[in-house]
Amino acid sequence: MHSKEQISHDEYQKAADWLTSQTRHRPQVAIICGSGLGMLADTLKSQNSFAYSDIPGFPQSTVQGHAGRLVFGELNGKTCVCMQGRFHMYEGHSLCKTTFPIRVFKLLGVETLIVTNAAGSLVDGLHIGDIMIIKDHINFPGLVGFNPLTGPNDDKFGPRFPAMSSCYDKGLRCLAMEVAKELDVAGIMQEGVYAMVGGPNFESIAEARLLHCLGVDAVGMSTAPEVVVATHCGMRVFGLSLITNKVGKSYEDSDSVNHEGVLEVGRLRSDTVQKLVTEIIRRMEINNNTNNAV
Numbered sequence: 414m415h416s417k418e419q420i421s422h423d424e425y426q427k428a429a430d431w432l433t434s435q436t437r438h439r440p441q442v443a444i445i446c447g448s449g450l451g452m453l454a455d456t457l458k459s460q461n462s463f464a465y466s467d468i469p470g471f472p473q474s475t476v477q478g479h480a481g482r483l484v485f486g487e488l489n490g491k492t493c494v495c496m497q498g499r500f501h502m503y504e505g506h507s508l509c510k511t512t513f514p515i516r517v518f519k520l521l522g523v524e525t526l527i528v529t530n531a532a533g534s535l536v537d538g539l540h541i542g543d544i545m546i547i548k549d550h551i552n553f554p555g556l557v558g559f560n561p562l563t564g565p566n567d568d569k570f571g572p573r574f575p576a577m578s579s580c581y582d583k584g585l586r587c588l589a590m591e592v593a594k595e596l597d598v599a600g601i602m603q604e605g606v607y608a609m610v611g612g613p614n615f616e617s618i619a620e621a622r623l624l625h626c627l628g629v630d631a632v633g634m635s636t637a638p639e640v641v642v643a644t645h646c647g648m649r650v651f652g653l654s655l656i657t658n659k660v661g662k663s664y665e666d667s668d669s670v671n672h673e674g675v676l677e678v679g680r681l682r683s684d685t686v687q688k689l690v691t692e693i694i695r696r697m698e699i700n701n702n703t704n705n706a707v
């Protein structure tokens with residue numbers, strides 16, 4: 414599935430212009446809701462929401478737990494746009510379609526991207542229900558050439574060879590830990606490395622052992638392409654993984670993971686994730702002088 418699909422600057426602009434004509438909100442922060450975490454969008458005040466099917470160029474969500482709506486609104490004094498449902502490579506979308514909304518957000522003036530996901534833990538210290546602040550990622554599809562930036566570079570968005578050595582903003586990671594302490598949830602939070610695999614199958618035992626050996630703390634099937642595209646176009650990124658399951662590394666393990674279980678943990682922890690994200694956004698500094706439009 415080495416996609417040759419290219420999306421022109423005009424197509425991103427068309428979606429951004431359509432959204433600008435439909436809502437008075439001009440978002441500074443974009444939030445992507447992971448599996449079972451769509452309720453984050455419900456916290457926005459003065460909402461305007463749009464079905465993905467109505468937005469020019471947007472793909473459709475096909476996964477249970479991903480509603481397929483873009484919600485604009487106010488949250489603690491910041492204007493936000495929330496993806497209630499993300500796109501995954503395994504749904505059959507090209508990677509540039511999977512990340513289409515990110516560049517549209519850039520054109521809308523978004524400066525900060527908050528990504529959330531459901532992920533499986535590979536380490537003893539991360540338990541079901543814990544929240545991992547993403548410190549770094551391993552983009553397995555990207556390492557072998559499945560990268561949303563493949564193809565002619567659009568210099569209006571960013572450089573041909575973007576650095577990825579500090580894509581998860583350190584200031585926001587520190588802020589998240591401070592907020593976690595104040596909300597008394599620091600005990601279930603720690604930083605770690607997220608790895609994206611292609612999916613849609615969950616990992617075999619041997620794959621889980623390999624990921625563990627490679628220094629992966631949590632594994633999922635999303636996020637890295639979104640973060641690559643956001644970093645390429647100069648956005649500040651913050652990411653959270655909700656640990657929804659332990660990834661079996663022993664042939665003696667009898668538990669096996671399934672998507673319903675993943676969604677259930679999302680529901681159980683939705684309140685905590687919501688409070689964390691809401692408070693981080695309240696305290697986040699926004700550079701109002703930056704003209705982000707490209």
Ligand SMILES: O=P(O)(O)O[C@H]1O[C@H](CO)[C@@H](O)[C@H]1O
Pocket residue numbers: 446447448476499501529530531532612633634635636671672675
């Ligand atoms: O990464 P999000 O969208 O949270 O979803 C995660 O949950 C699904 C598996 O249950 C996969 O899509 C995996 O990537």
Ligand code: HPA
Pocket residue numbers: 531532533534615616632633634657658659660670675
């Ligand atoms: O264990 C997992 N593996 C891959 N993706 C996932 N998303 C939630 N849990 C998992």
